[in-house]
Amino acid sequence: MTSLCNFLLSFQNRNHMRYLFLILIIALLASCSSAPATPQTMRYIGLKVYDPVYIAQARGLFAQHGVEVELLNLVAGGPTALQAIAAGQAEAGLSSIPAIINANQAGLPLLGVADIQSVLPNQALKHWYVRSDSSIHNLSDLRGKKIAINLIRSSFDYSLDLILEQAGLERSAVEVVLLPFDQQGTALLSGHVDMIGLLAPYTGQLEAQAGAQVRVLLDGHAVFGPQRQISQIVVNREWAEAQPETARRFVAALREAADWASAHPAEARPIIAAATGVDTAAIPAYQFAPGGRVSLEDAAWWMEVLRRRGDLTSPTLTAAQLARNLGQE
Known part of the structure; x- marks a missing residue:
């Protein structure tokens, strides 16, 4: 009789463990499908x-x-x-x-x-600035001028090529000066360079600080079209x-x-x-x-x-x- 009771208890425990194991698997599957993945x-x-x-x-x-x-x-x-x-x-x-x-x-x-x-139809993105008292009024006036760009082989570098193409000028007709965006406004106002190219948020910063001391010569729409x-x-x-x-x-x-x-x-x-x-x-x-x-x-x-x-x-x-x-x- 004792051995039979032990057998029944053992059988009951095994079934109980299987039942718990099943519940654990179901819970894990549910968490995988509903909870966000670990970042x-x-x-x-x-x-x-x-x-x-x-x-x-x-x-x-x-x-x-x-x-x-x-x-x-x-x-x-x-x-x-x-x-x-x-x-x-x-x-x-x-x-x-x-x-x-x-x-x-x-x-x-x-x-x-x-x-x-x-550049989007309602956003020119890029602006090229000169001083308000500058003699630069047309692209052809860029000959012999100092133009700031942020980096060689950057978008502003290649944009300058497109601007000079419009002006009918060779690259050798201008002097390129490398300056970070946040230094270009100061360089323009001090006369260190004659034209700078900026994009947001530096366009707004320059216009807020310099006001009427600068003007836009051309923008991204003039260089790239509407988009x-x-x-x-x-x-x-x-x-x-x-x-x-x-x-x-x-x-x-x-x-x-x-x-x-x-x-x-x-x-x-x-x-x-x-x-x-x-x-x-x-x-x-x-x-x-x-x-x-x-x-x-x-x-x-x-x-x-x-x-x-x-x-x-x-x-x-x-x-x-x-x-x-x-x-x-």
């Missing part, structure tokens, strides 16, 4: 420009999409940021499309995934292929941030002011391409600009290698 961490090299990353961070959009973004401040310009991303010092950053083209031609695994700077993408947020292509879900979540948060910022410029201003150090009142309304989408057509357009200058010689590089709308393929 994945990535590093982003931020520059002091109007960036949807700052919007997404401030509004908690990255957290909502299950990704943690660590903001780094390692470099002073886009091309250097691309080198750092390619070297694995960060997973993402931003750069002009011309710099992305040059980097890919050099073999760096970089991919544009979101808009950050675009042209200039710069993109980029990721390391190899990282995105190894971590596709994290990359898609990152881009999804950026899409939401871009559309929110475009629709709520007054609320976006203090976020950008905090990130860039530019006074809130000087930050203009800003628009991103709808959904923050990258434009392969504009990447191809920039490739032709670089080919004309002789900087792009690869016969195999395509726009599809440069940019992709992750999660919307």
Whole structure:
């Protein structure tokens, strides 16, 4: 009788354990399907420009999409940021499309995934300023003048080529001076340079500080027409292929941030002011391409600009290698 009781108890315990195990499995499956995934961490090299990353961070959009973004401040310009991303010092950053083209031609695994700077029908984006008392009134007056750009092989560098083409001038007809955006206004007012090129938020900052001392010679619409993408947020292509879900979540948060910022410029201003150090009142309304989408057509357009200058010689590089709308393929 004792051995029979022991057997029945053992049988009962085994069934009880199986039942508990089943409940545990069901609970785990339920948590996998309903709870947000554990946030994945990535590093982003931020520059002091109007960036949807700052919007997404401030509004908690990255957290909502299950990704943690660590903001780094390692470099002073886009091309250097691309080198750092390619070297694995960060997973993402931003750069002009011309710099992305040059980097890919050099073999760096970089991919544009979101808009950050675009000329749009209601947004000229770029403005070129001269002093109000300047003798420069037409593009032909640029001959022999000093013109500031932020970086060699940047969008402003290639934009200057387009301006000089319109003026019928060779590059050798002007003197190029390299200056960061935040130093160009002072250089113009002091007479160190004759023309500068800026984009938001530095356009608003200059106009607020200099007022009637400066005037606009031309803007992005005069150079590019009604619409042209200039710069993109980029990721390391190899990282995105190894971590596709994290990359898609990152881009999804950026899409939401871009559309929110475009629709709520007054609320976006203090976020950008905090990130860039530019006074809130000087930050203009800003628009991103709808959904923050990258434009392969504009990447191809920039490739032709670089080919004309002789900087792009690869016969195999395509726009599809440069940019992709992750999660919307």
